[in-house]
Amino acid sequence: CSQEVGGGGATGPSTIQKIVDRNKLIIGTSPGYFPFEMKDKQGVNVGYDIDLGKAIGEALKVEVEFKEFEFGGLIPALQTGDIDMVISGMTIRGDRALAVSFSDPYYSAGQIIMVPKSDSATKTWKDLDKPDKKIALAQGTTGALLAKQLFQNAQMMDFDGFANAALAVKQNQADAVIFDEPGIAVYEIMNGDSVRGIYDTLSSENLGIALPLNDHATIQWMNSFLASYRNGPADQAAIQKWFKS
Ligand code: ARG
Incomplete structure (x- = not known):
């Protein structure tokens, strides 16, 4: 060449x-x-x-x-x-x-949380930091790393990729997922009847x-x-x- x-x-x-x-x-x-x-x-x-x-x-x-x-x-x-x-x-x-x-x-792209639409009470991640709450994580992502830093009491559930973690929230098997805001914003457009993003940036990346x-x-x-x-x-x-x- x-x-x-x-x-x-x-x-x-x-x-x-x-x-x-x-x-x-x-x-x-x-x-x-x-x-x-x-x-x-x-x-x-x-x-x-x-x-x-x-x-x-x-x-x-x-x-x-x-x-x-x-x-x-x-x-x-x-x-x-x-x-x-x-x-x-x-x-x-x-x-x-x-x-x-x-x-x-x-x-x-900042990190935010997404919760099931049926949860109208949660205002911040702090509301979910309780032993009976489950946080879905997309393995290996910064959202997963951040969740492990923030949450002291909630349970963590690992998933392969955001799509699977988000599905757990959509199906009410998890109480929240943390992921990049643009990803959650698009997911909410597609699944607005079952999930809700909370647009309060937890970290900017x-x-x-x-x-x-x-x-x-x-x-x-x-x-x-x-x-x-x-x-x-x-x-x-x-x-x-x-x-x-
Ligand atoms: N920005 C986040 C990270 O670096 C999530 C990236 C996920 N990307 C993907 N293509 N699934 O961990």
Whole structure:
């Protein structure tokens, strides 16, 4: 390949160089976080992150493949080189940054709680911190980590992914779930007869693209890409499509 885009730290070519050489970008996704990554009726991955991934592929002039994982499997897949990057509504955190390097933030998303619609009494998470209450958690997410910090008395129920945790709330098997606000907002639009979001932000977070650890050429490229993509026309269109309609 004729295009040279720089080395990847101490050992071998950068990830960005590998993507260009193989003419394909492989992105890790964990569908079920509306409206960032989800399946349409045909089972095709769609959402804000999917459009972002396609725009990255376009900028690099390569084909894009999305590989699916449980959310907790994304960082391990990046570490083994199974995928080139994670674009999956992932919150930038210091503990994760020991294993991967993050791009600059591309979106902010606070944590909120969602309760069954039949519960009209609950005003804050504190109302639910009682031994007879069950909190549904999407394993490996920041919502789950936050719930374990906040709740001292309630019981925790682990689920694979937000969709399953939310279903437990919808079916009155759990008393609440904590998750990213955009995900709850869309879930409530789709299930407004059975659930209710409480839009009181418990923590504010930044979402970033996870890249192989210390691959400076790749981090540098991605931040340059994001600087021009964010709020440019393609991003405006994606924001309009996924968050405003
Ligand atoms: N922002 C949260 C986190 O980083 C939740 C992300 C869940 N993403 C997903 N694609 N299921 O833990």
